[in-house]
Amino acid sequence: MIILERNNRETASDYALRVIRFNIISLNLVPGSLVSENELAKELGISRTPVREALIDLSKIKLVEIYPQKGSCISLINHQLVEEARFVRLLLESAIVEEACELASTKDILLLEENIRLQEMYQGQNYEDKQLKLDNEFHELLFTICNKQFTYNLLTGMMTHFDRVRRLSLSVVRDSKILADHKALVDSIKRKDSQGAKEIITKHLSRYQLDEEELRKNYGDYFKNKPSVL
Incomplete structure (x- = not known):
């Protein structure tokens, strides 16, 4: 995953959303692949909560599928x-x-x-x-x-x-x-x-x-x- 530089005054949630979305578009996060909140948070240098919020936002526009108790998956191209x-x-x-x-x-x-x-x-x-x-x-x-x-x-x-x-x-x-x-x-x-x-x-x-x-x-x-x- 490519880690982008965090902008001044950018919240952790906004930063996580921007970086994850960029990597979905660039296909560094491959369609159909599983993603871990813990691993994403570690790579981004932030806590799990803003990562979870970003994934929820991305699920609302059908870019991520969230499975309770199992994890999240990058949606296939529809x-x-x-x-x-x-x-x-x-x-x-x-x-x-x-x-x-x-x-x-x-x-x-x-x-x-x-x-x-x-x-x-x-x-x-x-x-x-x-x-x-x-x-x-x-x-x-x-x-x-x-x-x-x-x-x-x-x-x-x-x-x-x-x-x-x-x-x-x-x-x-x-x-x-x-x-x-x-x-x-x-x-x-x-x-x-x-x-x-x-x-x-x-x-x-x-x-x-x-x-x-x-x-x-x-x-x-x-x-x-x-x-x-x-």
């Missing part, structure tokens, strides 16, 4: 929850990119392009966690341009289901389509082409469906259920 998260994100981001076409300033475009340059640096290298972080920062910038930061933060918990598949895809399906989508999206925003931007974000957020068969072939044990249609 296609239905992934698809539901993608559905919500697509609805919101379609509206966001349309609005960004009207609101994005020259400075906003420069920030998006700077993020893309960083993505290019890590493309094709074994830095999947960094790539996913930059990807998330790119999308967060879109919400920030539209003054919808609070909305983006509300999505965080639900998006973990989607982020696990995205992270797995970076390890298995190594291509430049995601980066190409980001470049095309910025170009559409620069041209104020709202229809083009909406078409790109729809394709972009649906790419995991094209990769899913490959993901299941390599990591079938990570998935809980099969989709009705691949």
